[in-house]
Amino acid sequence: MTLAIVLYGTIFLLTMCGESESSSAGTMEFLEQIKQNYSKEIRPFHGGDALKVRCSMYVSTLGSVDTTNMDYSVTFYLRKTWQDPRLQFDPAAGVLIFQSEAARHIWIPAISFPDEKQGKLHDLIDENQIIQIWPNGTVVRTLRLTMTLICHMKPGKFPMDGHKCSLMFESLAYPINEVELEWEDNNMTMGKDMSVSKFQIDPNPITRPCASSSFHFDSFSCLEVVFKLHRSLTHFLLQVYLTSILVVLLSWISFWINPRSEPARVTLGMTSVLTLSTEISGVQQQVPDFNFATAIDVWLAMCMIFVFAVLVEFAIVSYGYTKLSKRQRRQHSSNHTKQDNGNIEFEMVDPTERDVEVGVAMDVEYQSSQSRESNTGVKFFSRVKRFFTISEPGDLDHICRVIFPIAFGSFCIVYWFSYIV
Known part of the structure; x- marks a missing residue:
């Protein structure tokens, strides 16, 4: 029983090694065929309809947002998928996965980032670029990039401002009638628990085609991601x-x-x-x-x-x-002067005239009181005036x-x- 297990294990390992060697040999043969019979200068379906390049993105980190310089930094994975019939091979070989070296031997849709200030392709240990080629000729290229991009901010409402910072990329070499970029269905994924100092990030950025830029009298296909930021x-x-x-x-x-x-x-x-x-x-x-x-x-x-x-x-x-103090001092000084000079004057008033004046004053006061009681608006305004x-x-x-x-x-x-x- 033990001998049978050992024999089966040995046969399995030999089979796996054989498949690995045949797969490796198939991959090397595929690369040699590409180098000999493939032109990377000509796009797939040359002379026919525009090539559809489907794009998706995973944003891992959104770095500092600089309101002074009006820019922001972002690290993301960009995936581009297109069809190249010239790269079809035997399905038995499975999916071929290459690193950056293969990108030098096949046609790649070149893109540019119009709002880029600085950018890099990560290569700390190895260049962060993977190419997958499927038997039917589907090519998938994945890149890990970090960029500092311009954000056209309107900080007039600072610190209650909100901004929409866009990440745009467009076809660099081929106009829209040759290469057309389009978003995949599940095209955008944001990293979990993503946060930015002094800002809150909307977890659902907007993905859309952007206005094709004009360059040398041609229009180029363009895609855009819009990050919505609100200041804390x-x-x-x-x-x-x-x-x-x-x-x-x-x-x-x-x-x-x-x-x-x-x-x-x-x-x-x-x-x-x-x-x-x-x-x-x-x-x-x-x-x-x-x-x-x-x-x-x-x-x-x-x-x-x-x-x-x-x-x-x-x-x-x-x-x-x-x-007021100066006026009171002058009046006080004037009164003392009059008393010292003995100039005291008396005014004789007729009692009948005084009675008439008192009666008229009482009539006026009575009429005024009646008017105040009958007109509350006048009473209110009189209080305000007082x-x-x-x-x-x-x-x-x-x-x-x-x-x-x-x-x-x-x-x-x-x-x-x-x-x-």
């Missing part, structure tokens, strides 16, 4: 928007401080301005430099205007109290306690509605 807003909400709102609210405490306490109000106002200025400087170091105002620039500029307006309001109130009436400089603080929150709240609503919706 959490960092900016916590580090920029929340802190700037708190600084603006802090500056409003000045409206509840006695206007006579000038050191306290000046210190609070200057502290708010300097804090916001420091925050603006920190944000400018984190965000790219653009030649136009972005959403975050508008926000910080308006916050600075609100904080600076508090200081201006205090300057107006302080100036008003200074003028509220906005400034009898002394300190009344401006009472008005600003209402005006500033309403104005800042309105700005926030318009701002977020404009840049998010």
